Amino acid sequence: MTYTTPYLELYPERIKANAKSIIDLCHRHGIQVAAVTKVTAAHDVVAHALEDAGADMIADSRITNLRSLGESGIALPRLLLRLPAPSEAQMVVRNSEISLNSGLHTLKLLSEAALAEKIRHGVIIMVDVGDLREGIWPDQAVDLVKAAARLEGLEVLGMGCNLACYGGVIPSEANMQKLIDTRNQCRKATGLPLDILSGGNSANLPLLACGQMPAEINHLRIGEAIILGRNVLDRSPWPGTRQDTFRLFAEIIEVGRKPSVPIGERGQDAFGGTTDFEDRGIRKRAICTIGRQDVVVDGIEPEDKGITVLGGSSDHLILDVEDAATDVKVGDELSFFPGYGALLAMSTSPYVAKVVVRDK
Structure with a gap:
């Protein structure tokens, strides 16, 4: 079947294999995995691959995705x-x-809504252990857990933290212990078991793999390491996973030889930025059918190592194809491997078709 470009191929069997490798690692250490679907906009094929691989929960940031x-x-x-x-x-x-x-x-409000629905809703109280995104400060946690425990529509299941998303703080024995100590103080003050200790996300896997994760941590929320097979601390391949789980295809709409530095007085580009251009002389360039409206242009890697992404505008991807492995021409499709930000943007773009590819 032929698809209009741009389109994104996704490979559920490869994602499932990645998920099984990482989930098995976590399970061997007594850790439950909430597999995160948000970078794929909760694509149902991806979600079922994660479920089939043994995930304990499915997690997403958008209510509409959870509903779907x-x-x-x-x-x-x-x-x-x-x-x-x-x-x-x-x-x-x-x-x-x-x-x-x-x-x-x-x-x-959640308690009131749960009572109206005649259910109890589970909550995990988030503690900020240093990354400065969400979470109550540790010295305020006891009071909050006490108050939450009195809300009839809720069940306080445990406590959690988040690291390496905003502040880039790396999970460590020290910040994990801070979460454990806070949970223990809340346990003592309330008598609640607070069984779940959700220590973070994909960034916690190196700590687990090197044997330094405290045994009390029993829950992680893992997305990128499964979906793209990456160690999120440095984007190196995670052992036992594949990185070819998604491929972007875009069609060439112009090819020509042009200078490598713009000619004339320069101001800001369409996005309010300025770029420093390296003068490499006259080079063969190509333009493809995708741009910054749909993808993070510096977050995609051409499959042909001889092609370089120069940049892009709203709807145009500009490439240096001087050293391409083949003589590219208008109408050819070029393929790219996306990073996290690029995949996130494409997954939510209605202009990028999603194509499921089954490995034979």
Whole structure:
């Protein structure tokens, strides 16, 4: 079948194999895995691959994605990753079994919504151990857990933290111990078991693999390491995984030899930026049918190592093809491997077709 470019190929068997490798590693250490679907916009084929690989939960940041996961037949508990908005309390309890939380106001609204639905909603209280994104400060955690425990519509399942997403703080024995100590203080103060200790995300895997993860950590929320097979601390390949789980294809619409530095007085580009150009003389260049509206242009790697991404505008991807392995021409399709940001953008773009490819 022929597809209009740009299109994104996804390989569910490869994703499933990645997931099984990482989930098995976690399970051997007594850690449950909430497999994260958000970078694929909760594509149902990806979600079922994660379920088949043995994930314990399915997690996403968008309520609409969690709803679609339920509608696609996913039987696993659904975890809402982003802190719930107060205005979405009813939707949260209807479309997720568990959510991450850090504030009493929202917890009260979730409790009210759960009671109205005649259910109990599970919550994990988030603690900020240094990355400075979501989470209550450790010295305020006891009071919040006490208050949450009194809300009839909620079950306080445990505590969690997030690292390496905003501040780039690397998971360590020290910050994991801070989470453990905070949980233990809350346990003592409330009598709640607080069984779940959700220590973070894909960034925690190196700590686990080198044997330094404290045994009390029993839950991780893993996305990129499974989906793209990457160690998220340095983007190196994660052992036992594949990195060819997704491929972007874009069609060439112009080829020509041009200078490598723009000619004339320069101001800002269409996105308000300025670029320093290296003068490499006259070079063969190509333009493809995708741009910054649909993809992070510096987050894609040409499959042909002789091709270089120069940049892009809203709808044009500009390439240096002087050293391409083949004599590229207008109408050819070029393939690229996406990084996390690029995949995230393409997954949510209606202009990029999604094509499921089954390995034979």
